[in-house]
Amino acid sequence: MDKVIGFIGTGNMGAAIIKGLLDTGFASPGNIVASRRNQLALDKLKSESGIQTTSNNTLVASKADILFIAVKPNVYESIIEEVRTFIKADAVIVNIAAGKSIHFIEDTFQKPVKVARAMPNTPALVGEGMIGICFNEEMEKTEREYIVELFSSIGKVEVVAESLLDAVVGVSGSSPAILYMIIEAMADGAVKSGMPRQQAYTFAAQAMLGSAKMVLETGIHPGELKDQVCSPGGTTIEAVTKAEETGLRSSILAAVEAAVAKSVEMTKES
Ligand SMILES: NC(=O)c1ccc[n+]([C@@H]2O[C@H](COP(=O)([O-])OP(=O)(O)OC[C@H]3O[C@@H](n4cnc5c(N)ncnc54)[C@H](OP(=O)(O)O)[C@@H]3O)[C@@H](O)[C@H]2O)c1
Numbered sequence: 001m002d003k004v005i006g007f008i009g010t011g012n013m014g015a016a017i018i019k020g021l022l023d024t025g026f027a028s029p030g031n032i033v034a035s036r037r038n039q040l041a042l043d044k045l046k047s048e049s050g051i052q053t054t055s056n057n058t059l060v061a062s063k064a065d066i067l068f069i070a071v072k073p074n075v076y077e078s079i080i081e082e083v084r085t086f087i088k089a090d091a092v093i094v095n096i097a098a099g100k101s102i103h104f105i106e107d108t109f110q111k112p113v114k115v116a117r118a119m120p121n122t123p124a125l126v127g128e129g130m131i132g133i134c135f136n137e138e139m140e141k142t143e144r145e146y147i148v149e150l151f152s153s154i155g156k157v158e159v160v161a162e163s164l165l166d167a168v169v170g171v172s173g174s175s176p177a178i179l180y181m182i183i184e185a186m187a188d189g190a191v192k193s194g195m196p197r198q199q200a201y202t203f204a205a206q207a208m209l210g211s212a213k214m215v216l217e218t219g220i221h222p223g224e225l226k227d228q229v230c231s232p233g234g235t236t237i238e239a240v241t242k243a244e245e246t247g248l249r250s251s252i253l254a255a256v257e258a259a260v261a262k263s264v265e266m267t268k269e270s
Contacts, residue, residue: 003065004033005065009068013122016124016125030051034060066146069093093113094115095118102134102162114139115138118132119168121176124154129154134159135159190204
């Protein structure tokens with residue numbers, strides 16, 4: 001029998017994962033049950049996706065073989081307290097919150113539980129997420145494989161040590177915001193040179209997408225790819241010089257480091 005996949009919370013991330021599971025056929029609507037408080041939003045989700053919806057979190061917990069807790073980190077504790085006596089004995093709890101360790105989840109459930117801790121990002125909405133994931137000792141090999149396959153429906157998955165999840169927050173969880181800022185800034189540059197804005201976004205975003213694919217698909221070092229584009233005395237080396245003069249690399253490195261530091265701080269507080 002197919003597993004029942006439950007979601008408590010269906011905001012940006014919960015909804016993105018549900019969409020991926022349905023779009024790829026990993027799960028059928030009848031195998032997904034989801035809750036949130038806003039009834040109008042639940043009705044909309046039900047009519048658009050055909051999944052089962054409810055405002056009753058404990059109902060989701062009691063049905064789910066795989067239980068996603070997809071609420072904001074500050075309500076994690078109260079949600080776990082609400083549902084902890086209702087979960088199935090062998091349910092897998094999927095924790096996607098920034099700053100909530102496996103240890104925190106185990107402690108809050110107050111009993112041995114199977115925990116997968118994942119850090120996805122919002123490009124999951126278009127099937128291009130990047131997901132770092134780790135597991136606790138309770139999770140068996142086949143269960144780990146199932147969860148990796150599940151997340152593969154919304155993007156690329158890498159199993160990492162839990163100690164690396166703060167770095168994952170910086171490099172892929174939070175970084176889409178920085179990348180959107182770069183696209184916006186590149187488009188501003190093109191608009192300044194006379195290109196219509198919508199067209200400028202297309203050029204900038206496709207340039208970023210293509211460059212990312214070059215890194216992933218050729219396996220060539222990004223520095224070498226950069227060198228390949230810089231003709232002596234050409235336009236690109238002018239752009240590279242200006243980017244270096246204005247601190248592009250150090251600015252981005254510092255932004256990623258700041259997100260990592262915040263994630264470390266949030267984990268310590270929980
Ligand atoms: N967004 C990202 O880029 C991103 C990336 C990686 C990880 N995450 C993690 O994903 C989690 C969710 O983030 P998000 O961006 O999806 O947040 P979000 O859009 O604010 O969604 C939160 C969801 O939780 C529901 N909720 C709140 N209180 C609830 C309750 N008591 N019972 C049931 N549902 C409740 C909300 O619906 P109602 O208000 O209707 O209850 C909403 O559907 C967070 O822990 C975050 O750290 C997010």
